[in-house]
Amino acid sequence: MIRALFRLVFIVFVLYLIYAVVRFFQTIGKSMPSRNEQGPVQGTMVKDEFCNMYLPRNEAVREVRDGREYFFCSDECRKKFFEANKP
Numbered sequence: 001m002i003r004a005l006f007r008l009v010f011i012v013f014v015l016y017l018i019y020a021v022v023r024f025f026q027t028i029g030k031s032m033p034s035r036n037e038q039g040p041v042q043g044t045m046v047k048d049e050f051c052n053m054y055l056p057r058n059e060a061v062r063e064v065r066d067g068r069e070y071f072f073c074s075d076e077c078r079k080k081f082f083e084a085n086k087p
Protein backbone atom coordinates (compact mmCIF):
# COMPACT_ATOMS: atom_id res chain seq x y z
CA MET A 1 0.00 0.00 0.00
CA ILE A 2 2.73 2.43 0.97
CA ARG A 3 4.84 1.31 -1.98
CA ALA A 4 1.98 2.14 -4.33
CA LEU A 5 1.76 5.58 -2.77
CA PHE A 6 5.49 6.06 -3.23
CA ARG A 7 5.20 5.13 -6.90
CA LEU A 8 2.39 7.62 -7.36
CA VAL A 9 4.37 10.37 -5.67
CA PHE A 10 7.40 9.46 -7.77
CA ILE A 11 5.39 9.60 -11.02
CA VAL A 12 3.89 12.96 -10.08
CA PHE A 13 7.35 14.24 -9.20
CA VAL A 14 8.80 13.11 -12.55
CA LEU A 15 5.90 14.66 -14.45
CA TYR A 16 6.39 17.91 -12.57
CA LEU A 17 10.10 17.80 -13.33
CA ILE A 18 9.38 17.40 -17.07
CA TYR A 19 6.87 20.25 -16.86
CA ALA A 20 9.40 22.47 -15.07
CA VAL A 21 12.11 21.73 -17.66
CA VAL A 22 9.72 22.47 -20.52
CA ARG A 23 8.67 25.75 -18.87
CA PHE A 24 12.31 26.61 -18.25
CA PHE A 25 13.23 26.21 -21.92
CA GLN A 26 10.13 28.10 -23.05
CA THR A 27 11.12 31.03 -20.84
CA ILE A 28 14.66 30.96 -22.23
CA GLY A 29 13.32 30.83 -25.79
CA LYS A 30 11.16 33.90 -25.16
CA SER A 31 13.79 35.98 -23.38
CA MET A 32 16.47 35.22 -25.95
CA PRO A 33 15.99 37.28 -29.09
CA SER A 34 16.11 34.79 -31.93
CA ARG A 35 18.23 36.03 -34.76
CA ASN A 36 17.49 35.51 -38.47
CA GLU A 37 13.96 34.41 -37.66
CA GLN A 38 12.18 37.70 -37.07
CA GLY A 39 12.08 38.82 -40.67
CA PRO A 40 13.75 42.01 -41.80
CA VAL A 41 15.44 43.46 -38.77
CA GLN A 42 16.43 47.09 -38.68
CA GLY A 43 20.05 47.35 -39.65
CA THR A 44 19.88 44.72 -42.40
CA MET A 45 22.45 45.58 -45.01
CA VAL A 46 21.47 45.80 -48.66
CA LYS A 47 23.65 46.23 -51.71
CA ASP A 48 23.58 49.19 -54.03
CA GLU A 49 23.25 47.60 -57.48
CA PHE A 50 24.99 50.49 -59.17
CA CYS A 51 28.04 51.36 -57.08
CA ASN A 52 28.17 48.03 -55.21
CA MET A 53 28.29 49.54 -51.77
CA TYR A 54 26.44 48.16 -48.79
CA LEU A 55 24.15 50.31 -46.71
CA PRO A 56 21.40 49.88 -44.08
CA ARG A 57 18.10 48.86 -45.64
CA ASN A 58 16.16 51.65 -43.92
CA GLU A 59 18.48 54.25 -45.46
CA ALA A 60 18.50 52.79 -48.95
CA VAL A 61 16.48 53.99 -51.92
CA ARG A 62 14.20 51.08 -52.82
CA GLU A 63 12.83 50.30 -56.26
CA VAL A 64 10.78 47.31 -57.39
CA ARG A 65 11.03 46.33 -61.03
CA ASP A 66 9.57 43.14 -62.52
CA GLY A 67 8.98 41.76 -59.04
CA ARG A 68 12.61 42.27 -58.04
CA GLU A 69 13.81 44.60 -55.33
CA TYR A 70 16.69 46.93 -56.02
CA PHE A 71 18.44 49.09 -53.49
CA PHE A 72 20.56 52.17 -54.02
CA CYS A 73 22.53 54.54 -51.84
CA SER A 74 20.99 57.55 -53.55
CA ASP A 75 18.39 58.56 -56.08
CA GLU A 76 21.24 59.39 -58.44
CA CYS A 77 22.49 55.80 -58.37
CA ARG A 78 18.97 54.55 -58.96
CA LYS A 79 18.57 56.73 -62.05
CA LYS A 80 21.98 55.81 -63.42
CA PHE A 81 21.37 52.10 -62.87
CA PHE A 82 18.07 52.01 -64.74
CA GLU A 83 19.54 54.30 -67.39
CA ALA A 84 22.31 51.77 -67.95
CA ASN A 85 19.96 48.79 -67.80
CA LYS A 86 17.21 49.82 -70.11
CA PRO A 87 15.52 46.90 -71.82
Ligand SMILES: [Zn+2]
Binds near residue numbers: 048051072
Ligand atom coordinates in the same frame (compact mmCIF):
# COMPACT_ATOMS: atom_id res chain seq x y z
ZN1 LIG B 1 25.35 54.16 -54.98
